[in-house]
Amino acid sequence: MSSCLDTRPSSGAPTTGEAEPTKSRIEVALAGALSRAEVGGPPLLAAAMRHAVFPGGARVRPQLCLAVARACGDPLPALSDAAASAIELIHCASLVHDDLPCFDDAALRRGRPSVHRAYGEPLAVLVGDGLIVLAFETLTRGGAEAPARLIPLLTTLCRATGAPSGLVAGQAWESEPSAELQRYHRAKTGGLFTAATVSGALAAGQDGDRWRALGDRLGAAYQVADDLLDVVGKPEELGKPVRRDATLARPSAVAELGLRGALDRLRSLLAEAVESIPACPGEDQLRDLVLRQAARLVPEGLAQTAA
Amino acid sequence: MSSCLDTRPSSGAPTTGEAEPTKSRIEVALAGALSRAEVGGPPLLAAAMRHAVFPGGARVRPQLCLAVARACGDPLPALSDAAASAIELIHCASLVHDDLPCFDDAALRRGRPSVHRAYGEPLAVLVGDGLIVLAFETLTRGGAEAPARLIPLLTTLCRATGAPSGLVAGQAWESEPSAELQRYHRAKTGGLFTAATVSGALAAGQDGDRWRALGDRLGAAYQVADDLLDVVGKPEELGKPVRRDATLARPSAVAELGLRGALDRLRSLLAEAVESIPACPGEDQLRDLVLRQAARLVPEGLAQTAA
Numbered sequence: 001m002s003s004c005l006d007t008r009p010s011s012g013a014p015t016t017g018e019a020e021p022t023k024s025r026i027e028v029a030l031a032g033a034l035s036r037a038e039v040g041g042p043p044l045l046a047a048a049m050r051h052a053v054f055p056g057g058a059r060v061r062p063q064l065c066l067a068v069a070r071a072c073g074d075p076l077p078a079l080s081d082a083a084a085s086a087i088e089l090i091h092c093a094s095l096v097h098d099d100l101p102c103f104d105d106a107a108l109r110r111g112r113p114s115v116h117r118a119y120g121e122p123l124a125v126l127v128g129d130g131l132i133v134l135a136f137e138t139l140t141r142g143g144a145e146a147p148a149r150l151i152p153l154l155t156t157l158c159r160a161t162g163a164p165s166g167l168v169a170g171q172a173w174e175s176e177p178s179a180e181l182q183r184y185h186r187a188k189t190g191g192l193f194t195a196a197t198v199s200g201a202l203a204a205g206q207d208g209d210r211w212r213a214l215g216d217r218l219g220a221a222y223q224v225a226d227d228l229l230d231v232v233g234k235p236e237e238l239g240k241p242v243r244r245d246a247t248l249a250r251p252s253a254v255a256e257l258g259l260r261g262a263l264d265r266l267r268s269l270l271a272e273a274v275e276s277i278p279a280c281p282g283e284d285q286l287r288d289l290v291l292r293q294a295a296r297l298v299p300e301g302l303a304q305t306a307a
Numbered sequence: 308m309s310s311c312l313d314t315r316p317s318s319g320a321p322t323t324g325e326a327e328p329t330k331s332r333i334e335v336a337l338a339g340a341l342s343r344a345e346v347g348g349p350p351l352l353a354a355a356m357r358h359a360v361f362p363g364g365a366r367v368r369p370q371l372c373l374a375v376a377r378a379c380g381d382p383l384p385a386l387s388d389a390a391a392s393a394i395e396l397i398h399c400a401s402l403v404h405d406d407l408p409c410f411d412d413a414a415l416r417r418g419r420p421s422v423h424r425a426y427g428e429p430l431a432v433l434v435g436d437g438l439i440v441l442a443f444e445t446l447t448r449g450g451a452e453a454p455a456r457l458i459p460l461l462t463t464l465c466r467a468t469g470a471p472s473g474l475v476a477g478q479a480w481e482s483e484p485s486a487e488l489q490r491y492h493r494a495k496t497g498g499l500f501t502a503a504t505v506s507g508a509l510a511a512g513q514d515g516d517r518w519r520a521l522g523d524r525l526g527a528a529y530q531v532a533d534d535l536l537d538v539v540g541k542p543e544e545l546g547k548p549v550r551r552d553a554t555l556a557r558p559s560a561v562a563e564l565g566l567r568g569a570l571d572r573l574r575s576l577l578a579e580a581v582e583s584i585p586a587c588p589g590e591d592q593l594r595d596l597v598l599r600q601a602a603r604l605v606p607e608g609l610a611q612t613a614a
Contacts (some may be wrong), residue, residue, distance in 0.1 A: 007324040012459075022549075037470040037471055038470070039471050040472065041470045041471025041479070042470075042471075042476055042479040042480050042482065043483065044482055045470070045475070045476060045479035049470065052542025085341040093436075097432055097433075097436065100432065102429045103429055120481075120482065122410035122478075122481070122482055123479060125404055125407060125409060125435075126404075126475050126478055126479045129400075129404065129435065129436070129439060129469075129475045130476075130479075132436060132439050133439065133468045133475065134465075134468075134470070136461065137469060142457070147454035147455060148454060150454065151447060151450070151451055151454055154443065154444075154461075155448075157442055158440055158441075158444035158447065159444075162344065162355070162437050162440030163345070163348045163353065163356065164344055164346050164349075164436045164441075166440070168352070168433050168436045168437040168440065169352060169437075171433055172351065172429075172433045175349065175351055175352070175429055175433075176349050189432045248361075
């Protein structure tokens with residue numbers, strides 16, 4: 001489940017006008033969640049959990065969640081902050097467990113030692129477990145004043161995370177003798193992107209299902225971009241090794257479609273994503289934001305390749 | 308976090324009149340939860356998750372949860388079933404992760420191969436993650452019709468499971484240079500027992516805090532009994548090796564208080580537990596049940612030792 005895009009140090013985050021305040025909302029919300037998990041607990045666990053969450057990558061999923069909430073009016077910002085943080089905490093948990101020796105055995109993450117390299121394997125297992133629980137605790141806390149909205153938000157987070165079709169299942173497809181690429185990718189990456197758009201809408205009191213397609217297409221695009229970066233990216237820019245898919249014989253859009261085919265697929269997914277944005281008060285602004293993020297997903301060396 | 312008592316194969320379950328229907332309620336609820344996690348997902352993950360949950364041990368925590376709910380009238384049995392199942396799923400998840408090579412490296416659990424021995428380490432990590440998520444999903448589903456009760460139930464489960472003071476924190480104290488025995492035990496074992504009594508009451512619409520002492524004392528008693536069994540138990544009866552605390556230099560009541568001191572502590576904790584039962588419609592029946600369970604906690608070879 002490792003992601004090249006996610007491993008960029010935080011300087012790789014977008015610097016557009018809207019994204020920055022959103023990013024600081026996310027950092028504040030995550031810092032609050034982590035600090036509540038620390039008081040009186042084992043200090044090394046607390047330090048290792050912080051190591052897993054800060055400094056973050058581009059915070060793409062929580063930013064997407066807040067962008068959708070904002071496009072829908074964002075009437076309960078504490079709830080959308082909680083939803084966005086919960087999604088990011090699950091994402092961070094998955095990176096810690098994916099880096100473990102029994103999976104990717106990754107020494108580096110976001111240009112720093114992975115959690116198990118810095119704190120040992122036992123604490124890395126516990127950090128992942130603790131962050132999953134913290135995600136549910138954060139969401140529950142944020143939804144305490146709006147219990148009717150909390151239930152679909154929790155259901156969305158569970159489905160995106162667990163079995164049979166969330167992140168955990170996506171990673172588990174790697175242990176099966178064969179896995180269909182789309183199902184694998186949808187569970188592995190798509191789940192949290194879909195949860196991000198659906199949750200942003202739910203937190204704002206809107207119908208989450210109308211926002212499913214946007215998250216689904218962006219998640220798929222993100223995964224294809226990740227597969228491309230694994231082939232054409234440079235380790236010093238990514239903060240971790242490349243060519244991992246081939247080395248670990250993992251399903252990859254490049255292996256299945258070739259470089260050109262994967263690039264075509266990325267472009268059509270991004271077009272479908274933009275097309276799918278439902279009518280809402282902040283529709284135009286959200287479209288601009290998605291288009292700008294989309295431009296970043298095409299690896300630099302391939303940006304000139306004709307569509 | 309491994310527990311000798313939990314490793315007894317399910318034949319070790321109580322056979323008293325009331326416990327059996329309760330046990331079958333729990334098995335049905337757990338089977339329903341597991342089956343919802345399987346449809347269309349990776350088959351090996353599904354099989355490994357089942358291996359972790361069935362056949363169970365004595366199901367002590369969910370039985371305690373249902374016993375309290377019943378003593379309080381149990382007006383929403385679907386919700387108390389969900390709360391009891393969620394607690395057991397968290398417990399099973401913790402056993403799978405505790406058995407991993409980086410912790411206890413246990414080959415056996417409940418007399419059968421541990422999950423990582425049967426399905427490999429990657430799937431064992433994912434089974435633990437998946438069961439944690441399934442616990443929250445199960446509780447959320449059970450609370451869909453009673454959102455006001457769901458929020459304190461979720462908060463209770465999170466606190467008992469995560470950091471700073473739940474199961475995850477309890478296990479993480481083992482990675483600290485020093486840990487105070489009581490804090491370690493309270494987080495390691497006490498958390499889920501307290502969650503069991505508090506959740507049983509909450510699911511029945513009662514004040515959960517009044518039931519905290521019962522779970523707290525029973526959890527502490529259970530941990531002391533576990534420490535005693537690790538010293539005086541027989542591996543063939545427990546389904547796993549003994550003398551693990553000494554081998555792994557883990558905090559233990561026997562190491563701290565001696566055999567006789569630990570036995571005294573067990574007995575006084577059990578007396579405090581019975582004493583703490585709040586006034587409720589099913590008070591007498593619950594007291595009988597706790598006394599019968601308590602009798603089982605004193606290891607056979609020590610039962611005749613004078614109090």
